[in-house]
Amino acid sequence: MKDTIESMVRAGKKAPPEIIKEARRVAREARKHPESYDPECPPSSPQALAEFAAQARELRKRKASPVVSIRVKPEALEKYRALGKGYTGTMGDVLNYVADNPEILAKVL
Structure with a gap:
């Protein structure tokens, strides 16, 4: 399911509502389970999280479409x-x- 959504986003298409609904259901179900420690993926430090957030903000700025006003009948x-x-x-x-x-x-x- 993840690959389907990712490939659609990369192609600039919207995922069908049923795929989005299923992804949200899976995410809700995952929230019910406690976090577990994975030695191959240790928790991120506050500094690493801050760097990630800064990079994410920069990417959003680059991808954002400009806002324009047009007159339409x-x-x-x-x-x-x-x-x-x-x-x-x-x-x-x-x-x-x-x-x-x-x-x-x-x-x-």
Whole structure:
């Protein structure tokens, strides 16, 4: 299951809801079990955790998409909103698709 989610994220796709639901169920179940010591993976020091957190913040900054404001016709916005949660991501995907296909872009310019 982990490989499926990771490969989808790497490909820039959203995992299907049933996979996300199963991953959350597994995580909830894991929380019920006490931690065990693994000599091959000792606990991290506070300094190591701080370094990891700093690296994670830097990666998030690099991966974050810029936030922009655009004007959209109300009819188009209604259609996207009707798609439900994540509709803004879908709008972004459509914009990327059109930008990557010059023949489509030429039709609307």
